[in-house]
Amino acid sequence: GQQLNQSPQSMFIQEGEDVSMNCTSSSIFNTWLWYKQDPGEGPVLLIALYKAGELTSNGRLTAQFGITRKDSFLNISASIPSDVGIYFCAGANAGGTSYGKLTFGQGTILTVHP
Amino acid sequence: EAGVAQSPRYKIIEKRQSVAFWCNPISGHATLYWYQQILGQGPKLLIQFQNNGVVDDSQLPKDRFSAERLKGVDSTLKIQPAKLEDSAVYLCASSMDTLNIQYFGAGTRLSVL
Numbered sequence: 001g002q003q004l005n006q007s008p009q010s011m012f013i014q015e016g017e018d019v020s021m022n023c024t025s026s027s028i029f030n031t032w033l034w035y036k037q038d039p040g041e042g043p044v045l046l047i048a049l050y051k052a053g054e055l056t057s058n059g060r061l062t063a064q065f066g067i068t069r070k071d072s073f074l075n076i077s078a079s080i081p082s083d084v085g086i087y088f089c090a091g092a093n094a095g096g097t098s099y100g101k102l103t104f105g106q107g108t109i110l111t112v113h114p
Numbered sequence: 115e116a117g118v119a120q121s122p123r124y125k126i127i128e129k130r131q132s133v134a135f136w137c138n139p140i141s142g143h144a145t146l147y148w149y150q151q152i153l154g155q156g157p158k159l160l161i162q163f164q165n166n167g168v169v170d171d172s173q174l175p176k177d178r179f180s181a182e183r184l185k186g187v188d189s190t191l192k193i194q195p196a197k198l199e200d201s202a203v204y205l206c207a208s209s210m211d212t213l214n215i216q217y218f219g220a221g222t223r224l225s226v227l
Binding site: 004033035040041042043044045048088090101102104105106107 | 118154155156157158159162170205207215216217218219220221223
């Protein structure tokens, strides 16, 4: 089956630093999503990408859909303490029986030191 | 707009017991998903409903897990009998559109002793 590999597995940074994490797949996706999960909560959608090469921003977050359709990255600029959490990438292929089915990476744990 | 509601938030049971989880999706969302999230991993899809029909249950351990979505709104996920390896967070999600935007509930944390 499809596998998503996220890196790094964890990051420890100082407040104000920029963060970069990425996700690679063994298969092609036509949709990439980035979620954040806080302790005791469900994942919350940060950014959705639908087109190869697409670059999308949401405040201090920027994500890109790789041109090979097998990878995506997420950048966080000027990190703040509330950025702490687990970041998941997810890929999907809309259409047919796989409509809506997300495959998740294993997550990147982000710790921000004040 | 109310989000995806799940209950209970926590459940502790002994192995071989039965347990059930409940989910109420966002109003108007036709698609409902149940995921299993083991500690340290991303969510893994167990079953997907479109209205009250099953679209994908290929990853559901059908010998012990069952799910239903009567009337195409609320859903229940049942485990009978539970095993130690079923300890995980069970997440429910729903979506409305064709762009795979899924909204998640807070989950039910299950501990099997």
